[in-house]
Amino acid sequence: MRAPRTRSIRVRSIRGAALACTVLSAAGLLSACGLGGADKPTIAHKHSLTIGVKADQPSLGVKTKNGTYEGFDVDVATYIAARLGVPKDRITWRTTNSSVREKALADGTVDMIVATYSITAKRKRTVTFAGPYYVAHQDTLVAPGDAAVRDVRDLKGRKICAVTGSNSWRRVIEERKTAAVPVQAPTYGACMDDLAAGRLDAVSTDDLILAGFAAGHPGKIINAPFTDEKYGVGLKKGDLEGCEQVNRAITAMYQDGTAARLLRKWFGESGLKLTTSVPQFEGCS
Numbered sequence: 023m024r025a026p027r028t029r030s031i032r033v034r035s036i037r038g039a040a041l042a043c044t045v046l047s048a049a050g051l052l053s054a055c056g057l058g059g060a061d062k063p064t065i066a067h068k069h070s071l072t073i074g075v076k077a078d079q080p081s082l083g084v085k086t087k088n089g090t091y092e093g094f095d096v097d098v099a100t101y102i103a104a105r106l107g108v109p110k111d112r113i114t115w116r117t118t119n120s121s122v123r124e125k126a127l128a129d130g131t132v133d134m135i136v137a138t139y140s141i142t143a144k145r146k147r148t149v150t151f152a153g154p155y156y157v158a159h160q161d162t163l164v165a166p167g168d169a170a171v172r173d174v175r176d177l178k179g180r181k182i183c184a185v186t187g188s189n190s191w192r193r194v195i196e197e198r199k200t201a202a203v204p205v206q207a208p209t210y211g212a213c214m215d216d217l218a219a220g221r222l223d224a225v226s227t228d229d230l231i232l233a234g235f236a237a238g239h240p241g242k243i244i245n246a247p248f249t250d251e252k253y254g255v256g257l258k259k260g261d262l263e264g265c266e267q268v269n270r271a272i273t274a275m276y277q278d279g280t281a282a283r284l285l286r287k288w289f290g291e292s293g294l295k296l297t298t299s300v301p302q303f304e305g306c307s
């Protein structure tokens with residue numbers, strides 16, 4: 023009985039802080055909001071949030087014709103924001119491609135990023151990551167008739183998509199030391215077009231991304247996963263208070279069944295083995 027009561031008090035106090043910000047903002051004292059104890063910028067207690075998501079990754083982050091965004095990452099971000107006291111109507115969504123994620127957090131273009139954003143040692147130097155909220159695995163998509171690629175090593179000499187700012191092609195070439203030929207593209211949507219047009223031999227990236235595209239694009243996932251892609255919630259470097267709050271929200275999202283529901287909603291038909299237990303957190307730093 024005690025645990026739920028503690029949680030509801032915490033949730034209420036977060037909402038209370040957001041309400042206080044609303045009042046202060048109406049009184050022209052907005053600078054008091056969004057600042058932590060030692061004047062550190064934090065997403066904790068913010069009245070509204072600008073959230074970076076992808077715009078062309080089906081089932082994860084898609085900008086629809088009427089300008090709204092949808093997908094697993096969008097739903098996860100909406101849930102987290104609500105737990106932080108920010109309802110849907112006070113979220114501004116912003117398309118944030120792989121190439122601009124670190125910069126968008128650093129310069130305040132976005133407050134938070136939920137965009138198939140893997141936690142890596144290099145990115146941790148400039149970004150504070152909450153989560154992971156899910157762990158994906160890198161796999162490879164080839165043209166439907168291609169039987170020669172069965173493993174990442176078979177990408178040697180093959181043209182693979184290299185999305186600017188994304189880590190996936192580096193995993194193949196730098197980590198797996200496989201001499202594939204990187205072909206630059208701005209987004210994974212563009213990679214899929216390039217594969218369909220024969221400009222590429224393969225798209226190697228997170229299984230969730232490939233599964234999302236599989237429904238509407240020709241191609242075959244080789245089913246040879248070779249990494250753990252820990253999807254983090256990107257925050258401005260140093261926002262430890264916000265990070266702890268997001269981690270509590272992610273825990274709640276798994277405990278109350280929302281994570282399992284959202285995974286089924288977006289990937290239930292994909293054939294992927296979905297993990298519905300809360301991932302091991304990295305720790306805020």
Ligand code: GLU
Nearest residue numbers: 120138139140188189190
């Ligand atoms: N999760 C990988 C990464 O963060 C690939 C997907 C992406 O770039 O959004 O690099």
